[in-house]
Amino acid sequence: MNEQPKIGVFKYSCCAGCEFQLIYFQKHVIDMFEKTQITYCRMLQSGGHPEGPFDVALIEGAITEQWQADQLNRVRAVSRYLIPIGSCAVCGGVPAIKNTTEEQEIEKRVYTDTSLVHSMKTGAINDYVKIDGAVKGCPMGVRDLSELVISLLLDKRPEFVNCSVCVECKLAANICVLVAYNEPCMGPVTNAGCGALCPGHHRACYGCWGPMEDANAWALAGQFRLMGLTNDDIHRKFTEFGQPTTQWKAGQIK
Amino acid sequence: MSEAYLLSRKRLPDWIKSLAEIYTVLGPVPLRRGQTVFEPIASADLLNPNYCSTMLSPRLFIYPGCQKLFTVNRSTGQYVTADPRTQRPQLIFAIHPCDMHAISVLDRTFLAKYEDYYYRKRRDDTVTIVLNCNKACDSGFCDSMGTGPFLRLKQGFDVALTAREKDFIAEPASENGERLIGGRDFFERATAADLGEKEEIEQRAKRSFTKHLDTDGLPQLLMRHLDHTVYRRTADSRCLGCTNCTMVCPTCYCYNVQDRTGYDLMTTTRQRYWDSCQELHFAQVHGGNFRSSREARMRQFVTHKLATWVEQYGCFGCIGCGRCMTWCPTGIDLTEMAKEIQRDAAEK
Incomplete structure (x- = not known):
């Protein structure tokens, strides 16, 4: 690629942690800013060119309002690649917990005057537009982000981490917290990439990276039941991250 | 000696x-x-x-x-x-x-x-x-x-x-x-x-052993019953596809290689890490995935350890340590699967 690739960053409903990760926390901030051109990123600079075109559009946050969906469609049309970053964009994340309660009720709980709220059921980015990959994580993983940017620079297909957290646990030689210590660990159905952070500290994984492909949520929910968890507990585990996903649907039975 | x-x-x-x-x-x-x-x-x-x-x-x-x-x-x-x-x-x-x-x-x-x-x-x-x-x-x-x-x-x-x-x-x-x-x-x-x-x-x-497996004629028996229902049933109801069984197996040798390039776009490091046949992408090739169902992947594990390994290397791939069942989050036991197939074959 002769010219520097143009990157646009769009934020919808989320905590903005992924954008922070991109411009502040990650290890390769300077490398990335030298090699690419960020033409639109509200947290980085005012102005910019939201109209595009972009070589890659990074989308942060879940879709909870109609204007977001409309803008997303426009961004898709002017972007070569569109990549959701972080759990909210990839699988609904925390904003999607509200899908488990009736919309009006949840609005009333937060706002005294709900006439200004135009919120709808939370959806992930790929519920609205075609995506070309995903940088998972909460916040998004640095390894996958670097892989994405370097692949863009080399014009090759990125290889994202796509196995269960169990793999990273075993590579790190962590004793399995589910089997050995009877902790309700979401690791077996969660996408890896975090380096098995929680099990590495003897804590159960709570699934913040969202579902792995082909996860068997039903079987893990059954195991949790055998371990003594109530149906409500199990429901909460599978809706904390990734409520709208098909992979974890089977674990969301109340 | x-x-x-x-x-x-x-x-x-x-x-x-x-x-x-x-x-x-x-x-x-x-x-x-x-x-x-x-x-x-x-x-x-x-x-x-x-x-x-x-x-x-x-x-x-x-x-x-x-x-x-x-x-x-x-x-x-x-x-x-x-x-x-x-x-x-x-x-x-x-x-x-x-x-x-x-x-x-x-x-x-x-x-x-x-x-x-x-x-x-x-x-x-x-x-x-x-x-x-x-x-x-x-x-x-x-x-x-x-x-x-x-x-x-x-x-x-x-x-x-x-x-x-x-x-x-x-x-x-x-x-x-x-x-x-x-x-x-x-x-x-x-x-x-x-x-x-x-x-x-x-x-x-x-x-002192309480667990036994009759290995006599087992490879041939397993290969004759590749479509046995035990695979489908176990894969659907209990297998998480988490790959724990193969990660802890002391004879599993599959690995994947990965190239990582630095931001200088000049130096590339190739590394290998344990891969697993229980993982969805393991059998992904150009044009498709020849083991896209969990059932197929589970059958691969059981038949490789207890049957096809013998043909390939002249010994069993299972050494009977019991790690795969101990560290399986849902406790799937490959000897139980093999025994069920043996029982069904004996009844016929």
Whole structure:
């Protein structure tokens, strides 16, 4: 690629942690800013060119309002690649917990005057537009982000981490917290990439990276039941991250 | 057969100390809440020779989970092969017979016609001292697989130990093994009576097994019943596809390679890490995935370990350590699956 690739960053409903990760926390901030051109990123600079075109559009946050969906469609049309970053964009994340309660009720709980709220059921980015990959994580993983940017620079297909957290646990030689210590660990159905952070500290994984492909949520929910968890507990585990996903649907039975 | 020796339990720390002068000694060390891991030890204080089993087998010292293979640089054209060796030669102490057998099974893969450079270096740098099991472990069935409770290998290891109440019977099996014992005054010659007692201990250990698998004609039987319903049922209701079974299996050898390029876009490092046939993308090739269902992947695991391995390498791929069922979050037991197929075939 002769010219520097143009990157646009769009934020919808989320905590903005992924954008922070991109411009502040990650290890390769300077490398990335030298090699690419960020033409639109509200947290980085005012102005910019939201109209595009972009070589890659990074989308942060879940879709909870109609204007977001409309803008997303426009961004898709002017972007070569569109990549959701972080759990909210990839699988609904925390904003999607509200899908488990009736919309009006949840609005009333937060706002005294709900006439200004135009919120709808939370959806992930790929519920609205075609995506070309995903940088998972909460916040998004640095390894996958670097892989994405370097692949863009080399014009090759990125290889994202796509196995269960169990793999990273075993590579790190962590004793399995589910089997050995009877902790309700979401690791077996969660996408890896975090380096098995929680099990590495003897804590159960709570699934913040969202579902792995082909996860068997039903079987893990059954195991949790055998371990003594109530149906409500199990429901909460599978809706904390990734409520709208098909992979974890089977674990969301109340 | 070469000589056998006796080592008093009281002198074990002296032996470990003298071994630690030459080697990085890796021994079973107790961890929190009843777990044991193989870790470098400097003295015998931490050692737990009565351990049952570990989550990861000592294969990881010879075939690590993640290994750097080489680095290339596009601007200089430089190619540097990674050195797989550890700083000091390593000694695995008190490895159980099943895990020793597992390493010999891995040897058949990595050191056959096409030798794996990285494995060869590590294997040559590793000394193994086997400790025979006096008692069956909870989910082990090594007796059925012919890999335990006492070591049945004749070579490929250095010393075999058998624990008695007050001492260990040590039998060197290689020149290196002789060197580890020779010249050390705390070893005494074992008598025929000692070896007779060893036989007795072995018979007693054999009787302590509660888990058995009849391997007679098993490979042919499994291959005749590839569409048995047990695979579908287990895969749907219990298999999580988490790959734990293959990650802890001491004979699993599959790996994936990955190239990582730095932000300079010039240096690329290739590394390999354990891959698993239970993972969805394992069988992804151009044009499709030939094991896209969990059922197909589970059948692959069971039939490879208990059937097709025999054809491929002349031995079972399962050494009966029971790790896959112990560390499966839902406790899937491959012997139960094999037994169900055996029962159904017998009824027909």
